Amino acid sequence: MAEHVRVAVIGSGFGGLGAAVRLRREGVTDFVVLERADAIGGTWRDNTYPGCACDVPSHLYSFSFAPNPEWPRNFSGQPHIRAYLERVTDTYGLRPHLRLNSEVRSARWDAERMRWELDTASGAYTADVVVSATGPLSDPRLPEIPGLDAFPGPVFHSARWDHGVDLRGKRVAVVGTGASAIQIVPAIQPEVSRLTLFQRTPAWVLPRADRRITGVERWLHGKVPATRAARRGMLWGIRELQVGAFTKRPDRLGFVEAVAKAHLRRAVKDPELRARLTPDYRIGCKRILLSNDYYPALTRANVDVVASGLAEVRGSGLVAADGTRVEADALVFGTGFRVTDMPIARRITGADGVTLAETWKDGMAALRGTTAAGFPNLLFIIGPNTGLGNSSMILMIESQLNYLADFLRQLDVLGGRTALVARPSAVNAWNRGIQRRMERTVWNTGGCDSWYLDSEGRNTTAWPGTTAEFRRVTRRVDLQEYQMLREPRRPRTQAPAGLGEGAVAR
Numbered sequence: 001m002a003e004h005v006r007v008a009v010i011g012s013g014f015g016g017l018g019a020a021v022r023l024r025r026e027g028v029t030d031f032v033v034l035e036r037a038d039a040i041g042g043t044w045r046d047n048t049y050p051g052c053a054c055d056v057p058s059h060l061y062s063f064s065f066a067p068n069p070e071w072p073r074n075f076s077g078q079p080h081i082r083a084y085l086e087r088v089t090d091t092y093g094l095r096p097h098l099r100l101n102s103e104v105r106s107a108r109w110d111a112e113r114m115r116w117e118l119d120t121a122s123g124a125y126t127a128d129v130v131v132s133a134t135g136p137l138s139d140p141r142l143p144e145i146p147g148l149d150a151f152p153g154p155v156f157h158s159a160r161w162d163h164g165v166d167l168r169g170k171r172v173a174v175v176g177t178g179a180s181a182i183q184i185v186p187a188i189q190p191e192v193s194r195l196t197l198f199q200r201t202p203a204w205v206l207p208r209a210d211r212r213i214t215g216v217e218r219w220l221h222g223k224v225p226a227t228r229a230a231r232r233g234m235l236w237g238i239r240e241l242q243v244g245a246f247t248k249r250p251d252r253l254g255f256v257e258a259v260a261k262a263h264l265r266r267a268v269k270d271p272e273l274r275a276r277l278t279p280d281y282r283i284g285c286k287r288i289l290l291s292n293d294y295y296p297a298l299t300r301a302n303v304d305v306v307a308s309g310l311a312e313v314r315g316s317g318l319v320a321a322d323g324t325r326v327e328a329d330a331l332v333f334g335t336g337f338r339v340t341d342m343p344i345a346r347r348i349t350g351a352d353g354v355t356l357a358e359t360w361k362d363g364m365a366a367l368r369g370t371t372a373a374g375f376p377n378l379l380f381i382i383g384p385n386t387g388l389g390n391s392s393m394i395l396m397i398e399s400q401l402n403y404l405a406d407f408l409r410q411l412d413v414l415g416g417r418t419a420l421v422a423r424p425s426a427v428n429a430w431n432r433g434i435q436r437r438m439e440r441t442v443w444n445t446g447g448c449d450s451w452y453l454d455s456e457g458r459n460t461t462a463w464p465g466t467t468a469e470f471r472r473v474t475r476r477v478d479l480q481e482y483q484m485l486r487e488p489r490r491p492r493t494q495a496p497a498g499l500g501e502g503a504v505a506r
């Protein structure tokens with residue numbers, strides 16, 4: 001027998017836990033958080049690679065409703081962020097709602113009963129509303145490389161670090177130059193015998209304003225909350241001011257490129273290596289990376305930068321697209337995640353019996369990044385076009401939580417067994433507006449191929465505005481954008497005597 005809940009949240013990262021807190025604050029206690037893993041934490045449970053840390057300062061990369069005066073550094077490490085999420089889970093009494101080891105295998109809208117039916121690894125659930133918070137960067141992407149299966153040594157992805165493997169004294173190859181790879185390289189370089197970095201595209205790297213947050217600052221943040229708020233406000237404001245250059249005037253990013261080039265020049269004296277590390281696309285087109293130790297690590301005697309992607313594996317030999325061949329004992333992929341083809345989409349079937357993946361075959365699209373046509377009472381946390389290039393995703397998550405809260409309020413006001421489904425015209429109009437704005441952004445015009453773009457070159461991931469604008473457009477649910485569905489009326493013959501119109505058996 002399936003357990004019925006008002007809301008089923010899928011995922012227990014910042015998005016799912018944030019939704020759970022918000023539900024409780026809205027007085028909704030009849031909900032579960034379905035998590036496929038055996039612990040909460042999402043990104044910050046899965047990414048345990050050496051050097052793993054956030055790249056948006058911790059005082060902004062945390063919930064506004066759960067400030068943490070104790071952040072140890074500007075950019076705190078994974079153990080601290082994971083511990084923070086565990087604390088949030090305890091503080092807000094979320095444990096009783098957690099259903100761990102409960103991978104959602106399918107979610108199907110039952111139009112007859114007006115509810116979702118979920119099949120999970122730990123049993124069946126039905127829910128009035130589903131919140132999908134499965135994360136934009138949660139399913140690792142491993143490139144298909146001929147011969148990889150026969151590589152004799154350990155092979156793993158940055159988000160599934162194998163701590164059983166001792167890399168000390170080994171010849172290690174790292175594939176990729178994204179946000180994870182540039183944290184891994186300096187962390188492992190001192191202990192491996194040889195490190196080869198396969199770089200398909202060099203990244204733009206800016207200095208990282210990281211430092212320990214002093215005891216005095218922490219004391220002050222604990223005793224005088226206004227100081228904490230001011231710090232967060234400043235971090236937020238600086239990033240909001242940068243948005244226009246990314247979304248409307250990429251030509252203004254030349255100055256930032258100059259800063260990045262100076263950073264590279266300072267660290268890398270060898271002009272040939274510097275040339276290999278210099279990007280040929282506009283800064284910001286791919287995610288800008290922050291590091292003070294990545295470039296210095298690449299200049300060490302035990303490091304080689306192969307300016308070409310890994311094309312083939314022949315035994316323990318790794319062959320780059322340009323023909324370079326190196327031997328390695330272990331292979332680490334920092335090749336990112338499945339971002340534009342959200343894996344959960346294949347498992348969610350809507351009102352017409354069509355999966356979300358089919359609906360999105362020409363590109364992901366959702367009204368206000370949150371609801372999709374054909375999928376009643378389903379909301380995404382970090383849905384299509386909600387990603388940020390320069391600021392904290394928690395800001396976007398919290399905006400979507402406002403929308404979720406209003407969505408539930410609207411359902412309550414409408415009463416009965418009701419569902420709201422985004423009108424296709426509203427989704428299309430929203431998406432057309434987004435795509436029009438995308439044309440001017442650095443992501444679409446900067447001359448790079450990035451994970452913001454899908455296989456057709458459409459940008460279905462990034463938000464082309466400020467976080468303040470997103471907060472504004474997700475404050476309220478506009479019922480004009482929705483179609484209301486009501487449960488088909490059943491014959492009234494069974495209504496118990498004495499009950500009036502409103503008490504018709506449902």
Ligand SMILES: Cc1cc2nc3c(=O)[nH]c(=O)nc-3n(C[C@H](O)[C@H](O)[C@H](O)COP(=O)(O)OP(=O)(O)OC[C@H]3O[C@@H](n4cnc5c(N)ncnc54)[C@H](O)[C@@H]3O)c2cc1C
Pocket residue numbers: 010011012013014015016017034035036037040041042043044047052053054055056061102103104105133134135136137138180344381382391392393394
């Ligand atoms: C290394 C790294 C560093 C990052 N640093 C920053 C940063 O500094 N600033 C920033 O803004 N963003 C950063 N991000 C992006 C980060 O992913 C988001 O900020 C945020 O953590 C996403 O939270 P989420 O809850 O949406 O997703 P996740 O944290 O990915 O959580 C999703 C959860 O859903 C679960 N799940 C997935 N599918 C199913 C299923 N079918 N059934 C049940 N459960 C399922 C997963 O197991 C996971 O626990 C970083 C990402 C990575 C990988």
